[in-house]
Amino acid sequence: MAAAAASFHVRSAGAVRRRAVNALMTGALWAAALSILVLLAFFVGYILYLGAPAISWHFLTAPPSEVDAGGGIGPEIFNSFYILILTLFFTTPIAMAGGIYLQEYARPGLFTSAVQFCAESLATVPSIVMGLFGLLVFVTMLHWKVTALGGALTLTLLNLPALMRVTQEALASVPDAFREGSMALGATQWQTIRRVVLPSAIAPLTTGIVLIAGRIFGETAALIFTAGVSVSTGRSAYDFGLFHQAETLSVHLWYTHSESLVPDAARVGNGSALVLLVMVLIFNLSARFIGLGLSRRFMGK
């Protein structure tokens, strides 16, 4: 192939070298991309290999055990979803309202910059520090002890900036031509936002929210101090009590590997890791498909 090309073009030494460098770089970048794929495949494969033997209907539904072997993770799975839903319930309205304000209404100025700066700073707080803050406020100051609500509120603080960012970016992706078209028909700004801008931003918004949901689902450090390391001491293991402790799946994983006394801690830990990984992958995949499906439906493509 190179010979055929040479017969058509006069080549200087420089051109040959540039071509070689180009080929080399293309190869290197392709190899880097491939290695990500291989790493993920290896990682998932290994977790699957370790965790698969632990998975059974009993494991997925039974309560955990404190001392004996044979404990399950049913309540932990339940708590993970419960705290996720609570967190989204608090985070979504505030973050979306803030994002809409900053993107659609705010005029540049001191207040806007201050809000933006606070959000960015909040976004950089390590989750363990946020957990400590939750411990001080919800557990100690308000005397709630470790609770599902305290955990969810801590996660709300942790994820508010990211979801606000997602909202802002989703709104920024809507062409101004839509806004102008609506305003030129005599719509108010709020009507424009509600009927044109938000529906047009539904795909990136949903994708962003589901991705953040995956992150909330897997969050650990912020929950250890705030939602606790045991499942509810209430009547039932599947417990909606806002003020009961609520160990999530990810916290359980940490706990079995570091503090647990059960003889089959490794089995429980590996099984939990697999379930957690699968759940988070499901969140990521569904974010993609929901986004695609919605943009097809609303954009007519």
Added chain:
Amino acid sequence: MITMMSMPAPPDGVLPETAPKMRVENLNVYYGKLQAIKNASLRVPKNRVTALIGPSGCGKSTFVRALNRMHDLNPSVRVEGVVTLDDEDIYAPGVDPVAVRHRIGMVFQRPNPFPKSIFDNVVYGLRIHGARGRRHLMELAERSLRHAALWDEVKDRLNHSALELSGGQQQRLCIARVVAVEPEVIVMDEPASALDPIATSKIEDLIGELKKDYTVVIVTHSMQQAARISDYTAFFLMGDLIETGKTRDIFFKPTDKRTEDYITGRYG
């Protein structure tokens, strides 16, 4: 003068003068420090088509966006002067810009249908202003789509996304959307510049129909188009409104040398 002979003649039947629907007096518009419109004054006669012509960048879009207070959406724009609709200053304190835009509709250079169904696009403004009921909305949608000469092409697929339509159909949909809310004035900013000749001539025919019920202001960079469809013409150059008058007069006996130079093609 040879070049003028190749121009299409402006509409022959000279229409009687009408009262001004809108008046612009000493309008200045600034983008930050840049002054894009300098002390422009214009009368927009009722039920007539007024064309704004001039080379690109001369301020035509800036001028028409001042007519329905679109500049309010951009905090860095400053508008000074008087713009009246039926002798009422639309920039007077206490005037609601939303109400102004309800009465003065706008069609943009690039068709901008919403990512919704054709039906939802047409009735968007109606719903905004409180119209309800599927049957009622359907009647109004049909009327507007017929008015915009689009009904036959879309009547079987009103529930399809408006984004499936061709560019020319999208632009007529945008016109139907404006017509549906029954504004008094329709402002169009180069509505056909992104369209092919066939779609363009459909839009031009449509504008001739629209002036029976509406007052039309249209920006165009095509002098032929201005000559074909307008009754009055205003010529802009670098932010100045150089000359206004009946389209025939502007094209055949311009009083300003710069207008003549532009008409005869001495500017790009």
